[in-house]
Amino acid sequence: RRFEPDDPYRPSSPYSSTKASSDLLVRAWYRTYGVRATISNCSNNYGPYQHVEKFIPRQITNVLCGARPRLYGTGENVRDWIHTEDHSRAVWEILTRGRVGETYLVGADGERSNVEVLREILRQMGRPEDDFDWVRDRPGHDRRYAIDPTRLEEELGWRPLHTDFREGLAQTIGWYREHESWWRPAKEATERKYAEQGQ
Structure with a gap:
């Protein structure tokens, strides 16, 4: 079963709890004071310009640096991957045409385990x-x-344009190959932080 807009939140870490609480705060401002707001929730993004701490850029840049990539746990954690351009298009549609007070979920049927990716x-x-x-x-x-x-x-007629994950991943790898000057300055500090955490 997939997460639906009206499902209750069940955060399992302090990180996810902060995300859930921010959504609840926005809903409260809308219900109590009529603040014009929409909420969008999305799963994992991939594509150009992602910080090297994120899963896919970290693995790509590790390979480019000659380091062995690292994988958490058993690697069976599943994420619903969506290209950054599709996510950005969806957010724009929600901001400009979404119903005030509504929650929209942004996904592209991209479920894959981390080890598969x-x-x-x-x-x-x-x-x-x-x-x-x-x-x-x-x-x-x-x-x-x-x-x-x-x-x-x-409601908004949105559909993902990047539906071939392998092709999107190939383009993403190409982008990181061509833009080392963009990500290289953050790489060392990021890997140091992960090393301190044993990851």
């Missing part, structure tokens, strides 16, 4: 599929994100 990155970058290290899982790490975008699709 990492192996695809390694394949596309010419490395063996098992050329990575396992590291301990993050505390409170959710097992599955799955988004039901039906309301967004039916």
